[in-house]
Amino acid sequence: MSLLHLQELDAAHVIGTYARLPLEIVRGEGARVWDDEGREYLDLLCGISVTSLGHCHPAIVEAIREQAGMLMHASNLFYTEPGIRLAERLSAGSLGGKVFFCNSGAEANEAALKLARREKCGGEVVSVVGGFHGRTFGALSATAQESKQAPFAPLVPGFRAVAPTADAIENAVHDGTAAVLIEPIQGEGGVHPIANEVLEAARRACDRHGSALIFDEVQTGMGRTGTLWAYEQTGVVPDALTTAKALGGGLPIGALVTGPRLAETLQAGDHGSTFAGGPLVARAALAALEVTEDPALLARVRALGERMRAEIAALDGVDAVRGRGLMIGFDLHGGEAPAFVLRAIAQERLIMNATGPQTVRLLPPLTLTDDEAADAVARIGRMLA
Numbered sequence: 001m002s003l004l005h006l007q008e009l010d011a012a013h014v015i016g017t018y019a020r021l022p023l024e025i026v027r028g029e030g031a032r033v034w035d036d037e038g039r040e041y042l043d044l045l046c047g048i049s050v051t052s053l054g055h056c057h058p059a060i061v062e063a064i065r066e067q068a069g070m071l072m073h074a075s076n077l078f079y080t081e082p083g084i085r086l087a088e089r090l091s092a093g094s095l096g097g098k099v100f101f102c103n104s105g106a107e108a109n110e111a112a113l114k115l116a117r118r119e120k121c122g123g124e125v126v127s128v129v130g131g132f133h134g135r136t137f138g139a140l141s142a143t144a145q146e147s148k149q150a151p152f153a154p155l156v157p158g159f160r161a162v163a164p165t166a167d168a169i170e171n172a173v174h175d176g177t178a179a180v181l182i183e184p185i186q187g188e189g190g191v192h193p194i195a196n197e198v199l200e201a202a203r204r205a206c207d208r209h210g211s212a213l214i215f216d217e218v219q220t221g222m223g224r225t226g227t228l229w230a231y232e233q234t235g236v237v238p239d240a241l242t243t244a245k246a247l248g249g250g251l252p253i254g255a256l257v258t259g260p261r262l263a264e265t266l267q268a269g270d271h272g273s274t275f276a277g278g279p280l281v282a283r284a285a286l287a288a289l290e291v292t293e294d295p296a297l298l299a300r301v302r303a304l305g306e307r308m309r310a311e312i313a314a315l316d317g318v319d320a321v322r323g324r325g326l327m328i329g330f331d332l333h334g335g336e337a338p339a340f341v342l343r344a345i346a347q348e349r350l351i352m353n354a355t356g357p358q359t360v361r362l363l364p365p366l367t368l369t370d371d372e373a374a375d376a377v378a379r380i381g382r383m384l385a
């Protein structure tokens with residue numbers, strides 16, 4: 001089917017919530033994808049940080065194949081081993097408490113918000129301006145962006161957004177605050193790292209008032225920044241974190257991971273989801289986690305990220321480069337990021353995305369080779385020349 005025909009079908013039958021780029025992707029392997037006419041592209045976006053180990057990583061494919069032939073779903077009315085093993089591993093590799101599984105980043109944040117309210121009944125949630133936590137009502141209520149919130153008012157009561165500064169957060173948190181929800185690096189907002197002093201202030205304020213500090217690591221987690229979790233590089237340990245995107249190696253899964261203090265807050269009947277933590281996706285996630293936890297891979301992500309940022313910063317036409325590990329954002333001199341991304345697909349067969357009028361975001365596979373990284377920067381350079 002031609003792209004044009006597919007676009008017509010999409011327009012006729014799919015509710016138009018997405019502004020899709022004009023490319024049909026039919027196959028992927030590692031850092032490369034192919035379109036319907038067999039053209040090859042270098043993928044620096046990984047389905048928005050989902051296929052973070054590259055497309056069709058053999059260990060993940062094998063785990064899915066094996067599990068698909070054995071048991072795909074049983075429901076949470078029963079015990080299944082992969083999800084429970086995944087919870088053990090996630091907890092051991094992070095905050096040491098317990099895990100609630102769900103199916104997406106927004107759902108992971110919903111679970112975190114319910115946990116915080118369950119812990120402090122009626123409590124307020126503080127989030128920061130420019131953050132993104134998802135599109136469901138609770139997550140949207142914490143996503144302080146007028147354009148996303150306004151059409152769906154009234155939102156969930158008891159949410160307050162403040163500037164991402166130490167003073168603003170310390171002033172906003174009080175004894176009635178259930179949680180501070182914050183991304184260590186704002187992703188959708190344009191790859192803006194939150195300064196450690198701001199996260200430290202949030203930690204202090206939460207400790208002072210008995211509030212839960214929750215890090216949204218949906219985008220920053222699973223090795224994206226060069227440690228398994230971004231909080232490891234901040235010196236601040238949250239009371240809980242949320243993860244999704246790369247967790248399933250390409251399949252949909254999300255999780256709320258608590259530290260010990262909040263591990264028993266949610267009780268039987270408080271929350272649930274039919275698909276959550278099912279054996280198929282849990283096997284994929286176990287395989288993804290196993291590959292991602294390799295210290296050599298994480299060290300490479302840190303080194304390669306630094307090198308790519310330095311090389312991009314040296315290109316003419318780039319105003320600013322931000323990020324950590326292989327979470328990279330850069331601002332184009334004079335804006336036009338959406339047009340730049342379109343041109344990159346057509347001219348350079350390079351996949352990236354724009355998070356705003358000026359900002360281009362790269363979320364390449366953590367397995368990107370040196371040659372692929374050099375090739376990517378060369379292609380970006382050609383476009384800017």
Ligand code: PLP
Nearest residue numbers: 104105106132133134187218219
């Ligand atoms: N939180 C963050 C930091 C995200 O970047 C996203 C998605 O981009 C979400 C939450 C929502 O995740 P999902 O689209 O899986 O619901």
